[in-house]
Amino acid sequence: MKSNSADLSETARNLLGRDQAAVWHPLTQHGSSPKLLGISRAQGIHLYDTRGNNYIDAISSWYTCVYGHCHPDITAAVSRQMQHLDQVVFAGLTHEPAVALSEKLLEVLPENQARIFYSDNGSTAAEVGIKMALQFHFNQGQKRSVLLAFEEGFHGDTFGAMSVSGLEVYNGPFSDFNLEVRRIPVPSDEHPEEALRIIAELGNQGILAGFIYEPLVQGAAAMKMHSARGLEKILNAVKAAGGLLIADEIMTGFGKTETCFASEQLQTKPDIICLSKALTAGLLPMGATSCSQEVFDAFYSEEIAKGFFHGHTYTANPLSCTAALAALRLYETPEIQEGRQRIQEAHAHFGQHIAGHKAVRGTRHRGVIFALDLEVATQRYGSLRDQLYQYYLDAGIYLRPLGNTIYFLPPYITPDTALEKLYSTTEKLLDSL
Numbered sequence: 001m002k003s004n005s006a007d008l009s010e011t012a013r014n015l016l017g018r019d020q021a022a023v024w025h026p027l028t029q030h031g032s033s034p035k036l037l038g039i040s041r042a043q044g045i046h047l048y049d050t051r052g053n054n055y056i057d058a059i060s061s062w063y064t065c066v067y068g069h070c071h072p073d074i075t076a077a078v079s080r081q082m083q084h085l086d087q088v089v090f091a092g093l094t095h096e097p098a099v100a101l102s103e104k105l106l107e108v109l110p111e112n113q114a115r116i117f118y119s120d121n122g123s124t125a126a127e128v129g130i131k132m133a134l135q136f137h138f139n140q141g142q143k144r145s146v147l148l149a150f151e152e153g154f155h156g157d158t159f160g161a162m163s164v165s166g167l168e169v170y171n172g173p174f175s176d177f178n179l180e181v182r183r184i185p186v187p188s189d190e191h192p193e194e195a196l197r198i199i200a201e202l203g204n205q206g207i208l209a210g211f212i213y214e215p216l217v218q219g220a221a222a223m224k225m226h227s228a229r230g231l232e233k234i235l236n237a238v239k240a241a242g243g244l245l246i247a248d249e250i251m252t253g254f255g256k257t258e259t260c261f262a263s264e265q266l267q268t269k270p271d272i273i274c275l276s277k278a279l280t281a282g283l284l285p286m287g288a289t290s291c292s293q294e295v296f297d298a299f300y301s302e303e304i305a306k307g308f309f310h311g312h313t314y315t316a317n318p319l320s321c322t323a324a325l326a327a328l329r330l331y332e333t334p335e336i337q338e339g340r341q342r343i344q345e346a347h348a349h350f351g352q353h354i355a356g357h358k359a360v361r362g363t364r365h366r367g368v369i370f371a372l373d374l375e376v377a378t379q380r381y382g383s384l385r386d387q388l389y390q391y392y393l394d395a396g397i398y399l400r401p402l403g404n405t406i407y408f409l410p411p412y413i414t415p416d417t418a419l420e421k422l423y424s425t426t427e428k429l430l431d432s433l
């Protein structure tokens with residue numbers, strides 16, 4: 001069929017109209033949110049809208065598509081796989097993609113990790129981690145029911161994951177139904193005294209089940225970063241208090257920070273690690289929760305009830321496993337490693353360059369993550385966010401500002417010219433404020 005630009009905008013209008021009549025979007029107040037943007041395709045670092053405009057995907061579609069969209073290696077591997085095994089029950093049956101992925105993950109994860117449990121998104125990966133920790137103690141006849149979590153942490157939207165998340169504005173209606181959670185402040189320096197006091201108290205009472213944390217960078221809290229030394233002290237205190245460590249690496253995993261997993265930058269290794277997002281490079285949904293031999297052994301028994309009775313229909317879906325395997329192969333290529341390094345250096349350089357600007361309250365970066373806080377009055381956040389979003393869209397850049405924070409987490413293949421565009425567009429914005 002022939003198409004011209006008039007047809008294209010007709011298609012765009014049509015899509016938005018049909019959307020409004022039938023769809024309920026995530027994290028959206030339909031009564032007040034700004035207009036939707038229809039996306040028709042994505043390739044490499046770009047998203048293309050239904051009018052034919054393109055945008056740099058500066059947040060890798062929520063930290064998933066780090067090798068670029070529709071990477072041919074990944075799409076080819078998955079289309080080969082879908083010719084012979086699409087989906088199968090994973091209780092009582094097994095298959096090559098799941099076994100090969102588990103072996104590969106254990107090779108790259110911190111060396112104390114011994115088993116991989118699959119689910120189908122980040123929230124379920126966190127939920128599984130929480131349930132593993134609670135049952136770990138239960139199976140040993142210990143009553144440990146309190147979970148520890150950071151203020152402003154984010155671990156997902158299912159009940160367990162939501163309970164441990166600290167961004168309460170969104171979770172108000174459910175706060176009476178939450179798990180038992182104590183919160184500690186994120187370590188701002190190497191001396192997390194307040195956190196250590198709370199942990200010691202829980203230790204004395206013998207009620208601490210585990211601590212769930214986003215190591216080094218809190219994504220949903222607007223890319224807040226904390227000290228590895230401070231975190232290390234907290235991790236050691238939790239261990240001393242008898243709790244398990246549950247590292248939520250759903251955002252940080254697969255090369256977002258300086259290392260493949262942020263946990264590698266800490267001496268104390270987690271007992272449980274939650275993964276999703278870049279695990280499958282954005283092609284298919286998948287969650288994975290790894291654990292140490294000690295955790296697995298606490299469930300290993302002739303008693304059926306000591307087993308872990310958790311499962312999802314799409315557990316270890318062969319196509320998702322195949323996408324994850326292809327993604328890990330890409331991760332190890334020189335091109336990707338060079339890209340991560342190059343982006344990290346460019347971010348550091350840009351951070352220095354704008355640090356003294358009067359419109360900048362502060363900048364921070366870690367690996368491929370860059371964030372800057374604008375110097376603006378808090379009451380302007382609401383409308384400011386939408387204006388910033390539109391400003392970048394108009395410049396051909398897709399990102400999601402949070403409050404007064406603008407952050408980038410570009411795909412590892414982003415060329416210098418595109419990075420330059422992110423920086424120069426940002427500088428122009430700063431000069432206009």
Ligand SMILES: *Cc1c(COP(=O)(O)O)cnc(C)c1O
Binds near residue numbers: 156220276
């Ligand atoms: C995105 C995210 C989750 C939740 O993952 P979903 O797939 O959106 O359910 C959990 N923890 C962290 C740190 C995340 O960034």
